[in-house]
Amino acid sequence: MKTIIEPFKIKTVEPIKFTTKEERIEILKNAGYNPFMIPAEDVIIDLLTDSGTSAMSSKQWSGIMDGDESYAGARSYYRFEQVVKELTSFKHIIPTHQGRAAEKILFSIFGGAGKFIPNNTHFDTTRANIEYSGATALDFPCKEGTDPDYIADFKGNIDLDMLEDFLLKNKNSVPLVMLTVTNNSNGGQPVSMENIKKTKEVCSRYNIPLFLDACRFAENAYFIKLREQGYKEKSVREIAKEMFSYADGCTMSAKKDALVNMGGFLALNDDDIALKARNILVVTEGFPTYGGLAGRDLEAIAQGLIEVLDENYLKYRIRTIEYTSEKLINAGVPILVPPGGHAIYLNAKKFAPHIPPEQFPGHSIVCELYLHAGIRAVEIGSIMFGKYDKNTGKHIPPKMELVRLALPRRVYTQSHVDYVIEAIIEIYNNREKLKGYRFTYEPPILRHFLAKLEPIL
Numbered sequence: 001m002k003t004i005i006e007p008f009k010i011k012t013v014e015p016i017k018f019t020t021k022e023e024r025i026e027i028l029k030n031a032g033y034n035p036f037m038i039p040a041e042d043v044i045i046d047l048l049t050d051s052g053t054s055a056m057s058s059k060q061w062s063g064i065m066d067g068d069e070s071y072a073g074a075r076s077y078y079r080f081e082q083v084v085k086e087l088t089s090f091k092h093i094i095p096t097h098q099g100r101a102a103e104k105i106l107f108s109i110f111g112g113a114g115k116f117i118p119n120n121t122h123f124d125t126t127r128a129n130i131e132y133s134g135a136t137a138l139d140f141p142c143k144e145g146t147d148p149d150y151i152a153d154f155k156g157n158i159d160l161d162m163l164e165d166f167l168l169k170n171k172n173s174v175p176l177v178m179l180t181v182t183n184n185s186n187g188g189q190p191v192s193m194e195n196i197k198k199t200k201e202v203c204s205r206y207n208i209p210l211f212l213d214a215c216r217f218a219e220n221a222y223f224i225k226l227r228e229q230g231y232k233e234k235s236v237r238e239i240a241k242e243m244f245s246y247a248d249g250c251t252m253s254a255k256k257d258a259l260v261n262m263g264g265f266l267a268l269n270d271d272d273i274a275l276k277a278r279n280i281l282v283v284t285e286g287f288p289t290y291g292g293l294a295g296r297d298l299e300a301i302a303q304g305l306i307e308v309l310d311e312n313y314l315k316y317r318i319r320t321i322e323y324t325s326e327k328l329i330n331a332g333v334p335i336l337v338p339p340g341g342h343a344i345y346l347n348a349k350k351f352a353p354h355i356p357p358e359q360f361p362g363h364s365i366v367c368e369l370y371l372h373a374g375i376r377a378v379e380i381g382s383i384m385f386g387k388y389d390k391n392t393g394k395h396i397p398p399k400m401e402l403v404r405l406a407l408p409r410r411v412y413t414q415s416h417v418d419y420v421i422e423a424i425i426e427i428y429n430n431r432e433k434l435k436g437y438r439f440t441y442e443p444p445i446l447r448h449f450l451a452k453l454e455p456i457l
């Protein structure tokens with residue numbers, strides 16, 4: 001049989017509220033043409049993010065009932081600790097309320113003025129926590145990773161020459177190197193085992209610890225199984241374990257590959273660092289056996305980390321993204337290739353070349369997706385990352401103008417995906433009608449969250 005089916009049956013359903021185009025015109029206007037301001041109830045298919053939006057399994061829900069809410073030494077903590085240890089082999093497992101809380105603790109210890117933290121590409125919260133500590137966050141993505149049209153298996157890799165070069169000159173100011181798997185800010189592209197291993201070798205030469213930002217470790221491991229020589233016969237669990245074996249620790253947002261709605265952890269080997277981390281944890285998050293979480297959350301994470309390594313699940317997950325991108329490519333829609341693990345990215349520069357970057361082509365597509373079909377996506381382009389020239393006040397666009405459609409895990413079925421594909425193709429076929437936008441309110445920082453806009457008629 002060729003047909004790949006969703007590897008689950010649906011026991012609980014959540015109705016989708018349908019809206020008409022007339023209603024959506026009003027809703028979008030009231031939201032100041034900002035998708036973050038649309039009430040989720042008024043969205044038909046919500047592809048804003050894959051973070052914290054997973055559907056939990058019946059076993060996870062029964063874990064929620066079964067959670068031990070004791071303050072200290074809860075049974076649920078020991079189960080969580082055992083599952084994470086078995087997977088990562090790290091000695092110290094420290095629960096946090098989400099990924100950024102683990103980052104905050106890590107960089108309270110390793111950050112500070114004059115320090116540099118290299119990564120393949122830092123995620124925004126990682127960068128923010130590093131910069132908040134006074135340190136500098138550096139991105140060393142591999143060359144293939146910066147070209148949206150270049151086809152390669154592991155576009156998430158770190159550029160090892162740039163890393164080595166930097167360490168040669170600055171090793172005393174680099175307390176830590178990170179690798180983000182998969183590389184979220186670079187399109188969810190995977191990192192190869194070879195690249196992880198070689199990064200570790202470089203770090204070892206300079207005696208610098210390597211940490212994984214492991215949010216999507218299972219998706220990354222599955223790509224290694226599919227694409228990297230020597231891994232076809234290995235289980236995804238074995239591959240994931242090997243990935244962790246090259247690291248000295250990791251930060252994790254359980255809202256991604258642990259299939260839960262809230263949670264995270266910091267895991268590491270070094271006893272002294274772990275002691276420091278737990279001392280910060282008790283001030284900012286909670287006692288070491290619950291961190292920022294309830295016992296029931298720890299149960300759900302433990303179960304999610306087991307389920308995410310089910311290869312039927314990963315096959316369905318990765319195939320859904322691949323299927324969507326094949327249909328879009330066949331219809332001529334410009335997307336970032338090859339597709340990564342958790343999202344489709346439309347290339348807005350090619351999709352709407354008549355809209356200049358300062359009139360936000362990606363945003364225009366995002367608005368039309370909502371108006372046309374009630375689909376919520378997010379612009380990753382000039383609104384999110386555009387800057388102004390200090391002297392001339394002229395808009396400086398980022399390298400790429402993208403629209404991200406992130407797929408929540410286990411939430412939507414193939415017909416939902418077919419609906420999304422149809423909507424994108426219809427909008428693409430009428431792309432000359434897309435209009436530019438301008439700000440009516442422009443917030444000073446992180447402007448995509450609170451901005452208000454209007455179409456330029």
Ligand SMILES: *Cc1c(COP(=O)(O)O)cnc(C)c1O
Pocket residue numbers: 051098099100101123125126180184185213215252253254255256263264
């Ligand atoms: C989501 C994410 C984080 C932050 O995790 P939160 O749980 O949202 O705080 C860090 N790194 C990457 C790569 C992520 O995708």
